[in-house]
Amino acid sequence: MIITAGRADRGLEAPGACSRQENSAATARLGHLSRAAADTQDDGAMAHRIVILGGGTGGTLVANRLSRLLGLDARITVVDRDDRHIYQPGLLFVPFGLAGAEEIVRSRHEQLRDGIDFRLAEVERVEAGENSVYLADGSFIEYDVLVIATGAVLQPEETEGLRWGESVHTFYSLDGARALRGALAAFKGGRLVVNIVDMPIKCPVAPLEFCFLADWQLREHGLREDVELTLVTPLDGAFTKPLASERLGALLAKKQITVQSEFATGLVDADAGRIVSWDEREVPFDLLVAIPVHGGPGYVPRSPGLGDELGFIPTDRRTLQCAVAPNVFSIGDAANVPTSKAGSVTHFEGEAVTENIQRFLEGDELTGEYDGHANCFIETGFHKALLIDFDYDTEPLPGRFPDAHVGLPLMAESRLNHIAKLAFQPLYWHVLLPGRDIPGVGSEFHPAAQRADTNATGGTS
Secondary structure, eight states: OEEEOOSBTTTSOOSOSSOHHHHHHHHHHOTTSOGGGSEEOTTSOEEEEEEEEOOSHHHHHHHHHHHHHHGGGEEEEEEESOSEEEOGGGGGTGGGTSSOGGGGEEESGGGSBTTOEEEEOOEEEEEGGGTEEEETTSOEEEOSEEEEOOOOEEOGGGSBTOOOSSSEEOSSSHHHHHHHHHHHHHOOSEEEEEEEOSSOOBSTTHHHHHHHHHHHHHHHTTOGGGEEEEEEOSSSSSSSSHHHHHHHHHHHHHTTOEEEOSOOEEEEETTTTEEEETTOOEEEOSEEEEEOOEEOOTTTTTSTTTOOTTSOBOBOTTTOBBTTOTTEEEOGGGBOOSSOBOHHHHHHHHHHHHHHHHHHHTTOOOOOOOOOOEEEEEEEETTEEEEEEEOSSOOOOSEEEEOSSSEEEESSOBHHHHHHHHHHHHHIIIIITTTOOOTTOOSSOOGGGBOSOTTOOOOOO
C-alpha cells in the first residue's frame, strides 16, 4: 500500500530548495549510482531515489528535512509495517493515568510532508550490493540512498520465562502500558520490582522515572509504607555515567527505592514470583515491571553485512554513514553508535544525516558531524524533573541548558524541568517531526553551559 502526500508543513513553501540542474549534474558525477535507474522529472532532470526504512521519530524528521532541502530533486519513500506513530516518552505516563493511549498515537503518514510516499509494508531484507530493499510481499524498491531508521524492538522471548501476564508487565509498548495501568490500580501492597533485563535499551533513564513516579503515586494513595520498591539493573549503578549515577543513586536512596546492581537476569519465574540472575541470585516480586532485551528488527540478520550480533547497524559515530555501503545511513535507535538510545539523540543526529546525504548526492566530502549530544528529562515525581546533558566525551554535569546563564537547571530537581518535559510533546508533533529547528536548541553540545563545580547538585524549585 502506497500513500502519497502527508499533512506536515502544507503550504509552508514550494518544494525545490536546490536546483534540479545542479542535482542532476551531481548525480552524473557519482559513478556508483545508476543514472538510468533514477526517476525522471518532467523537464528531464533526474530525481534521487531516497528510501527510508522506519516511520518513527528518525525516519519522519529525516524525510521531512530532506523533502524541504531537496524538493523535486528527490523522490522520497518511507516504509513502515504500520501506520501508528507513538510518542514514546508518553508511554511512561500511561500506567499512572497521567496520559491516555489515544493522546500519544497519530498516523505515521500524516506526519510526512506533501510529496513523500508512505509505503505500508514489512521489510524482508536489504541487499546493499544491489541498492535494493526487498519487501515481504515479494516486491522490491531500488534506491540511490538508503536511511535505516527502524529503531530497536523488544525481545522478551530472549529471556526464559518472560511472558506478559497478571504479575509481569512492561510499559515499553502501548499494549503493555495499558495493561500495567490496570495492574497498578489493583496493587495494594507487596514487592514491586522494576527490572532492566539487559542493555542497551531505549531511554535508559525511563526505568528510574517509573520508580520515581511509582513512589509518588503510592505516597499519594497512602500505600508507600506497604510496598517494597526495587530497581534491578545489570549496570553497576543507577546510570551509565558516573556523576549522574551517583546523583540518581542518592535520589533513589532518599526515596527508599532499593537498587540491586550488576544483576544479569536469566530467568523470570512468574509462578514463584522471582527473577533469577545468571549467577543464581534471586529477587522476589509480587508485581514485576520488566524492560526486556532490545535488538534490531528481524530483517537485519537476513540482510547481508548490514547488522551486528544484536541486530543494530554498524555506523560511523560522526557521519552516521553505515559500514555496509557508502550510500547507506542510519539514525536513532537502529544505529550502534556509543550513546544513549534516546529521542534527543535522534533529534540531534538529524541535522548531520540530512547534511551528509545532500553532500553524498553532490559527490562531496561528508562534513556533517554528530558529537554524541544527548539530553534526558528524568521525571522524579511531585511535579519535578531532573535534566542531564552530555556527549561522547563529556558526562552530565551541573549547569544550565541550553545557555550557561539562562536555561533549565542541569543535574537538579526542578519544577521548571517538569514543565519543560510536558511542553515537549506539542513541540515534538509540530516542530521536531516536521523537520524544523527548535529555537535555541542546536544539535551541537556546548560544555560551556555546564559549571566545573560538580558538587553543585542542589535542588531548585
